[in-house]
Amino acid sequence: MLKIYNTLSRQKEEFKPINEGKVTMYSCGPTVYSYAHIGNLRTYIFMDTFRRVLKYDGYKLKGVMNITDVGHLLSDGDEGEDKMAKAAREQKKSPWEIAEFYTNYFFEDFKKLNIGKPEVIAKATDHIQEMIKDVQTLIDKGYAYEIDDGIYFDISKFPDYGKLSRLSLDEQQAGARVEVNSQKRHPADFAVWKKAEPEHIMQWESPWGMGYPGWHIECSSMSRKYLGSRFDIHTGGVDAIPVHHENEIAQNEALEGGKTVNYWVHSEFMLVNNGKMSKSLGNVYRISQLEEMGYAPLDYRYFCLNAHYRKKLNFTFEGMDGAKTSYARLLSTLYQHKAGTNATDKDVLAEYKKQFDEAVNDDLNVPLALGVLWTMVKEPKSKDIYELALQFDKVLGLSLDKAQPQAQSEEPISDDIRKLADERYAAKKAKDFATADALRAKLADLGYTVLDTKEGYTLRKDK
């Protein structure tokens, strides 16, 4: 029985899907105006873990993730420049090119990190008509009104506004930091459709003239299009709770008349050196940058898996080094199990599986599940352990089936190097240690470390 923490109730709840055996899930995706950084990716590793656990539990999954390629402005006052347009101007490309480039890059990162693509990837620009229709419905139902610069949602018509974040609008210093648009009925009313200035690049025809969608309507329109008026789960980062998801709830429930999402699940932020990750501090990293520093993408996945998704994770290179070593040893140990000759008692195996299953089903407690795996791996080497670890890997996504001896080099080794190494080995066999050591030193100069094993030796290219 899966239990999951619901932001709406602030409690762990038993998960019960609307339709037995099937799960419908919507995940907030990226705005593709820039590269995803490791903090962004933590959220998608969380999404992926959640999806994996659901599948592991036997659910048939339909997941939808949006690609936001239009609409988000730079400020919350429904003012400022469109992010896509800004990136386009700066890089001298069209917004469409910007979107395509960063979308592709984003999914490259997914591949590297073993993050599975949701079943439906929905681009905002492909769903403008659905959004216009929904905006019209909001107007017809009296939830939205038109002013000079666009169509706005009237939050006074939605008494539940704020129920997810539990922020009281009265207690907020309304307009303190967001410039009040005098035509808006309430400072927190938000745009569902914006009328475009002539120079605005991305704009579409609508009943209200040329324009473009507001920041939140896309998720409402696309989630309902693919998942229906009611669906099970909505995921995202905690930052989306106060504004984006609050507004999405308002739109959805105004459109559908009643609760539309049963479980709101959010992942916490990542910190860097105990502080916020920000470009100004120069501590924003991308996966490709970690790779340049000698970390494999899955080292980073392991790093994330070692912490619970609802806890802030402090990124440090000391921590990354630990994750890298730990993960390498895990693979190495599993490789030995793969060739293990012991038999493991069925009850013992069943007990590990039980512990693992309970951990991941208890609000996705993956750190605890990893602990179970580590304890299991300490058992006498047995192929049974290896097979069970592969089962666990359906949840972990750590490519445990790729387990190999730690020292093995992935790069081809040239004949010259190989020859030197063979000579060293021969000298060693002949107990001519002086020559062997000299050759080892020579190889070291060439950037290779020789590691002796029981049967022979392996070469490792130095980083």
Add this chain to the structure above:
RNA sequence: GGCACCAUAGCCAAGUGGUAAGGCAGAGCUCUGCAAAAGCUUCAUCCCCAGUUCAAAUCUGGGUGGUGCCUCCA
């Protein structure tokens, strides 16, 4: 100013009433020509104070410290 969340060993991190998982680093030992790997062993009483309880890291109250949100942000 308002609202949340968090505080466990050098580091990362589980544990939410019954006597501190796991990983990294460190230390010792075994093995191996050396080196590496591997194996074994070892390493905390849970921010502070008060309270509830037979029993608290776990509950309550009060401190202190940290982070986030209320602006775009995963």
